[in-house]
Amino acid sequence: MPGPFTTRLLHITTGSDEAVNDLTDACEQFLQEFASGRDGLLNVFVPHATAGVAVIETGSGSDDDLLAALRTLLPPDDRWRHRHGSPGHGRDHVLPAFLPPHATLPVLGGRLALGTWQSVCLVDTNVDNVKRQVRLSFLG
Template sequence: MRRSAAVSGPVDFQAQCELEVPTRGPGFIDITREATAFLSEIGAGQGVLTVFCRHTSASLTIQENADPDVQTDLITALNDLAPRNRGWVHTTEGPDDMPAHVRTLLSDSTLAIPVFAGRPRLGTWQGIYLIEHRDRPHRRQIILGFLGQAARG
């Protein structure tokens, strides 16, 4: 069964902000709360939330937010797919540099999430995550954008 939620009117509202996320090294950082707060602060109604990571050695994903073992297993899978000791040619910034680029290639740098009534339409067990692929702490810049309609009322 298909369910639709339509709101008529022009797409006439857009907003953007930069979110700086400190990381501690490899792992997942949940940024769902910050993305939801952005939508609330701007008075978003219906539209699309975009999330963009301004880096090539960190990435974004939508993943399960209930069981932390999922993140542990995903990190293990990324380590298997892009190990640090593979003999990479590109090592300008250290042995974790090229594996970080491959891991970003396997995940993504941009997400598009539908928004209805000012809230991201995520599934029950979904969260928005920044994935740090480098060994050292970093300060990552994430651009949050909204395109759609302002909340009515």
């Protein structure tokens, strides 16, 4: 039986466009292996200064709506003081203030206790860095 704390690092390739990557299946697979039907908490953490974690509906346009809203709130233009990288890259460094780089989710009976339409997603607007890591940690 796994111990009360287990962690795993996922390696995600996000591509050269802004993206909402659904992590729900990877989270469920991790829990199947390590939660063993137990209750607890799953922490999802992105150790990057330009990405965040969101719990949203995907597949119905909400992921595209989120990216459009972020472009409105954080335009990719030259207003940002942080200027290395692609034009507008400074806004990517502000993203985690709006979408934190973590989420802690309830686990019941070894499964994520999400609502019907909720998914766990990596949100990445930084087109300069296509290689991302996501740390999954189960405490139960």
